[in-house]
Amino acid sequence: MSCEEYIANRTQMFASIVQRNISRQVQTYLSLKYAIDDVALPITCTFGIVGNIINLLVLTRKQLQSTMDRLEKSAHFGLVALAVSDAMFCMLALINVLIPEQSQYTSVDVVFVLYFKVYEEPLLNIFLLSSTWLTVVMAVGRYLAICWPLHARGFISLRGTCVAIASAFLVSVLANLPLFWKYSILVHACPALSGPPGGTTHCQCYSQVLGPLMRNNSLRFAYNIAWATIGTFVPVVILAFCNVRLIQALHHSMKVQRQYRANRPHDSGHRLTPTLITIIILFLVLVCPSEVLKFTRAMTMGSHNFLLFQLATVITNFMQATNFAINFILYCVLNVHFRNMVKHVILCKWRHRWPNMKAMAVPTSSSPNHNNTMTCNMSETETEL
Numbered sequence: 001m002s003c004e005e006y007i008a009n010r011t012q013m014f015a016s017i018v019q020r021n022i023s024r025q026v027q028t029y030l031s032l033k034y035a036i037d038d039v040a041l042p043i044t045c046t047f048g049i050v051g052n053i054i055n056l057l058v059l060t061r062k063q064l065q066s067t068m069d070r071l072e073k074s075a076h077f078g079l080v081a082l083a084v085s086d087a088m089f090c091m092l093a094l095i096n097v098l099i100p101e102q103s104q105y106t107s108v109d110v111v112f113v114l115y116f117k118v119y120e121e122p123l124l125n126i127f128l129l130s131s132t133w134l135t136v137v138m139a140v141g142r143y144l145a146i147c148w149p150l151h152a153r154g155f156i157s158l159r160g161t162c163v164a165i166a167s168a169f170l171v172s173v174l175a176n177l178p179l180f181w182k183y184s185i186l187v188h189a190c191p192a193l194s195g196p197p198g199g200t201t202h203c204q205c206y207s208q209v210l211g212p213l214m215r216n217n218s219l220r221f222a223y224n225i226a227w228a229t230i231g232t233f234v235p236v237v238i239l240a241f242c243n244v245r246l247i248q249a250l251h252h253s254m255k256v257q258r259q260y261r262a263n264r265p266h267d268s269g270h271r272l273t274p275t276l277i278t279i280i281i282l283f284l285v286l287v288c289p290s291e292v293l294k295f296t297r298a299m300t301m302g303s304h305n306f307l308l309f310q311l312a313t314v315i316t317n318f319m320q321a322t323n324f325a326i327n328f329i330l331y332c333v334l335n336v337h338f339r340n341m342v343k344h345v346i347l348c349k350w351r352h353r354w355p356n357m358k359a360m361a362v363p364t365s366s367s368p369n370h371n372n373t374m375t376c377n378m379s380e381t382e383t384e385l
Contacts (some may be wrong), residue, residue, distance in 0.1 A: 025307050033311075033314050036143050036314050041318055044318070044321050048325025050328075052087035052336060054328055055327060058338060059076065061345070070143070070157065075138055075276065076155055080280075081134050082134045083327065093124065094122050095119065096116075096124070096151055115185075121182065122180055122182070128320075129231050130172040132235050132287070134165065139238065161327065175231070178223050182210075182213045183209065184212075232288065232295065239280050243280045249273075250277065281383065287323050289316045290316035293316050
């Protein structure tokens with residue numbers, strides 16, 4: 001065998017090995033993408049919608065706010081707004097998963113599908129950014145209430161909290177307005193299915209094409225930097241700082257309680273702080289990787305391993321959706337009073353639907369020790385959050 005033949009055989013062998021490896025990588029990516037995008041993500045988003053609706057039903061009950069002071073009610077309003085934002089994100093993410101994407105649409109297709117696919121990114125990012133800054137608002141407010149209580153009572157008010165929540169939603173909308181021009185809709189004649197090549201018909205087709213934001217490199221680069229600053233880097237710094245201080249304050253409080261052998265306090269503030277600390281930790285772990293990956297993709301401009309990057313994008317997007325769907329579980333795990341309120345809300349709804357079961361829940365005089373937790377009116381102790 002000549003040297004040229006040997007080199008050719010070795011080159012062909014290496015090319016065959018590389019091709020097999022690429023085929024296996026593609027198959028692995030497609031399998032994982034199907035398992036996550038088509039199975040796990042719809043289930044997670046559906047659970048997030050239901051869970052956040054239950055959060056709203058429970059958090060908006062007046063009994064839950066009866067034992068709260070002004071600072072605790074401010075944090076409570078933030079939790080209500082966060083449930084709204086998270087529910088909207090999960091709903092849009094679920095619609096995005098269920099609607100198939102096409103290269104072009106005709107008048108026969110539903111127009112909503114076309115416009116949703118064109119504007120899905122800014123719509124999702126609006127509620128992504130609003131949830132981010134609502135978490136920041138709650139973290140800063142709780143940090144001030146715990147670490148600077150005298151100052152906090154002077155300028156934290158319910159009206160100020162409502163203004164901060166409204167500002168978070170407004171800033172989220174304004175920050176995502178340029179994304180509505182990222183893509184545009186092109187209307188053109190549909191290609192003829194029969195007849196000479198290149199022929200057209202009288203129907204119209206609609207296609208998604210690059211808009212002004214994507215065609216201008218300088219504008220796109222500046223917007224990516226601004227979005228990363230507003231949506232990722234600044235919130236992460238604020239949340240990390242506030243979380244460290246809240247953890248230190250909580251640790252010091254527990255240390256003092258052990259030192260003086262005091263009973264664990266049962267006011268709502270001592271349940272809000274651990275809840276908010278966990279919300280911040282979950283945000284940093286589940287949301288930040290997706291945003292950092294998105295920023296990296298925008299800056300590298302396709303110089304990365306395509307399959308590896310796409311797989312990382314699928315995984316981090318699922319982690320992000322999980323963050324917006326998991327708060328219901330978080331509240332139930334950390335707060336026994338929230339669990340009691342959920343139980344009472346569900347049982348009351350069930351009893352109103354089946355009136356004949358109501359009599360069975362009413363204690364009789366012959367059973368004075370009957371458990372009275374089936375009633376819809378909760379005691380003050382059970383309504384604290």
